[in-house]
Amino acid sequence: MTNSATATHKATSVLTVLAAVLTIGSMTMESAQANEVQLNAAIEKGDYQQAFNIASAEHKKGSASLSTRILLAQMYMQGKGTSKNISAARSLIDPLVAQNKPEAQLLLSNLLKQEAMQGLTKANGRIDEARYQALAKRSLKERENERYAAELMYKSAQQGFHLAIESVCNDIASSVTAFGSKERANWYRKCANKEAWARASEIGNSIAPLNLRREVMRDPVVTEAFQQLATKAKCTNEDITPVDFKIGKPVSGGEYLTLNLPKPTRQMMVRGQWQEIWVGKACGKTMSLPIAFKADGMGGATFSPDLPAAELNALKMAVQRQQQAQQQK
Numbered sequence: 001m002t003n004s005a006t007a008t009h010k011a012t013s014v015l016t017v018l019a020a021v022l023t024i025g026s027m028t029m030e031s032a033q034a035n036e037v038q039l040n041a042a043i044e045k046g047d048y049q050q051a052f053n054i055a056s057a058e059h060k061k062g063s064a065s066l067s068t069r070i071l072l073a074q075m076y077m078q079g080k081g082t083s084k085n086i087s088a089a090r091s092l093i094d095p096l097v098a099q100n101k102p103e104a105q106l107l108l109s110n111l112l113k114q115e116a117m118q119g120l121t122k123a124n125g126r127i128d129e130a131r132y133q134a135l136a137k138r139s140l141k142e143r144e145n146e147r148y149a150a151e152l153m154y155k156s157a158q159q160g161f162h163l164a165i166e167s168v169c170n171d172i173a174s175s176v177t178a179f180g181s182k183e184r185a186n187w188y189r190k191c192a193n194k195e196a197w198a199r200a201s202e203i204g205n206s207i208a209p210l211n212l213r214r215e216v217m218r219d220p221v222v223t224e225a226f227q228q229l230a231t232k233a234k235c236t237n238e239d240i241t242p243v244d245f246k247i248g249k250p251v252s253g254g255e256y257l258t259l260n261l262p263k264p265t266r267q268m269m270v271r272g273q274w275q276e277i278w279v280g281k282a283c284g285k286t287m288s289l290p291i292a293f294k295a296d297g298m299g300g301a302t303f304s305p306d307l308p309a310a311e312l313n314a315l316k317m318a319v320q321r322q323q324q325a326q327q328q329k
Contacts (some may be wrong), residue, residue, distance in 0.1 A: 002222045041073070049064030052081030058090070069096065070103050077111060088112070097152070102161035103214060105152040109167075112149035140270060142257060150267045151259040158261070165190050171267075173197065175299040177257055178266035181205060202247030206276055208293060209299065216278070216291060216303055217242065220319045221312075225289050225305045226280050228315070235283035242280055248273035248290050248306070261326075268296045275306050 037059055043053035055072040058064040065073065069092050074083050076089035089111070096104030119131045140147075153171070156164035169191040172184050181186075182200050188198035216222055226240045254272035259265040265308065273294040280287050292306035301310060305312060 017158035018056060028258060036065060039068060039071065048075060048081030050076065050081070056082075059168065059187065061152040062127040066096070066101065066103070070107060071106060073104075077107075092144060098156075100159075102159040106161060106164045106167065109149045109152035109156065109164075112145045114153070114252065116143070116149065132298070138297070140257070143257060143270070147257040147267075150257060151261065154261055154265065154267070159317075166192070169194055169197070174212075174300050175209055175229070175267070176207060176269040176272075176293075176295055177209070178213070178254075178269070185208075203243070204279075205247055206245035207247070207251065207274055208276065208303075209243075212300060213309035217325055219303070220233075220323075221315050222289070222291065223317075224315050224319050224322075226287065228318075229280075229287040230282055233283070233285045233287055235285055238282040240282045240287070244279035246277040246279070247274065248277045268299050269301075270297055271295055 027053055034329050035054055039051055039054045039058075042048070042054065043068065051071070052075050055064065055068050059072055059089055072304050073089045073092040076085045076092070078084065090108075093108050093111070097108050106152045117135070120128060120129050150171070153164055161189045165187075168187055172179060172187055177184075181204075184201040185198040188194040188201060188218050191197075197210060200213075206213065214322065219224075227236075230236060230238075230240055251272045251274040255265035256272075257268045257270065259267050273292065275290055275292050278289050280289070290306040293301045293303045295301050305315065308314070
């Protein structure tokens with residue numbers, strides 16, 4: 001376990017590069033029409049004006065393929081080759097979503113996520129803390145777009161669309177959900193190069209997603225707590241490796257975004273708290289630390305060793321002294 005600082009902000013993934021649509025286009029090409037070849041060539045050259053002219057002409061004629069309509073919708077969404085026009089994009093996407101097209105489902109999902117998180121990032125790329133806190137406090141009713149976006153992503157993934165599957169894997173690695181270890185591992189194994197993630201999620205029983213686990217293990221207060229346990233166990237020459245996770249206290253006050261899938265799914269925890277017992281091993285010895293978690297309203301959670309106030313304050317003071325000593329060097 002290391003002493004590096006951590007952040008609890010959850011990044012929102014969106015399709016922001018038009019060239020990425022070529023992957024979608026290649027998955028949905030209905031025929032190798034000459035206009036589609038020209039359209040893809042224009043995209044590859046970065047000539048979005050020509051690409052828009054070709055795609056919009058095909059759409060007006062009523063002969064646009066699925067891939068062409070998806071490309072045209074993204075050009076409207078991103079203002080590539082034309083003025084940004086979300087209404088025009090939705091007029092293309094919504095009928096395809098109604099037809100259960102996985103590419104359109106993922107595209108609309110990303111658009112809704114982007115709209116839900118609007119204003120979260122400042123022009124300098126930093127998080128607007130006031131906006132973050134306002135978003136975190138929203139009720140379930142105020143999160144309908146966010147809930148529907150997640151539902152569309154999962155519907156797309158359940159149809160086997162590889163980009164949606166990758167999005168689900170990234171989502172469950174970052175979000176506190178009601179998924180069990182086995183269900184998370186099953187999703188990871190559908191993604192490319194995620195076997196290590198699957199195996200990690202199968203260790204013990206933890207509600208904390210993988211990214212949150214990493215934050216906990218890097219947290220200086222948690223690190224100091226384990227180091228003090230190791231010292232008591234007369235083990236100071238080895239790094240402590242997490243070997244097990246147990247639920248100490250189950251979730252209380254849990255509120256989730258619930259997805260209307262064939263099997264109703266509690267996707268992201270909005271409110272709730274729980275305790276886990278983290279077990280570390282070094283020198284052939286095991287040591288346990290209770291950790292309290294509380295959902296932060298944005299998919300992640302805050303955390304702290306679940307110890308009496310005096311012990312917790314002593315840990316924080318020890319970390320502060322270490323940091324001050326490092327600054328004086």
